[in-house]
Amino acid sequence: SQTIHQWPATLVQPVGSPLSLECTVEGTSNPNLYWYRQAAGRGLQLLFYSVGIGQISSEVPQNLSASRPQDRQFILSSKKLLLSDSGFYLCAWSDGPRAQETQYFGPGTRLLVL
């Protein structure tokens, strides 16, 4: 069966510090991968998605970036965090390329920028 991992689970970082969140998927190959952010009381905002190694599409211009160095690894980064980057970050995968309608989410990382 497929599983998705995210770490860390919780992170407290000062403004201006760098960020690296990691997501890995097991039990599938060539998944579509997604990064979402969910602010308190808000909906899921799609940040990035990837259909393959090295292929990243950005949905929202911001100080975040994403990379996919391996088929089942997706990394969310920032060089300098802002207060507004606080939120709940979720990684998700879906089968590609056809059945991508259904997404499977990881446990999430709660980021607090102070």
Next chain:
Amino acid sequence: SQKIEQNSEALNIQEGKTATLTCNYTNYSPAYLQWYRQDPGRGPVFLLLIRENEKEKRKERLKVTFDTTLKQSLFHITASQPADSATYLCAHSSGGYQKVTFGTGTKLQVIP
């Protein structure tokens, strides 16, 4: 662009009753509507998907209907239980795209 609206931010119902949640979407296109459950501090969990050519989909106590004329999906939980308390998210995709648009969710509270 696609817009998804879940009309109720919160819904309280008595245990044993049927909960009905509403999801409206704009900009009709080949449509696939999904419903997810999200517990506090956890990632959403997929429940049901209904395609545009399907009127109804069932899974145990869950039922989803799809009305393309109204551009609306209804999500029902029959014989609701306190364990059903969670936030329920509606999401739309168009099949051929890699992204899904989510609504802001409805927080359901089932009162014993």
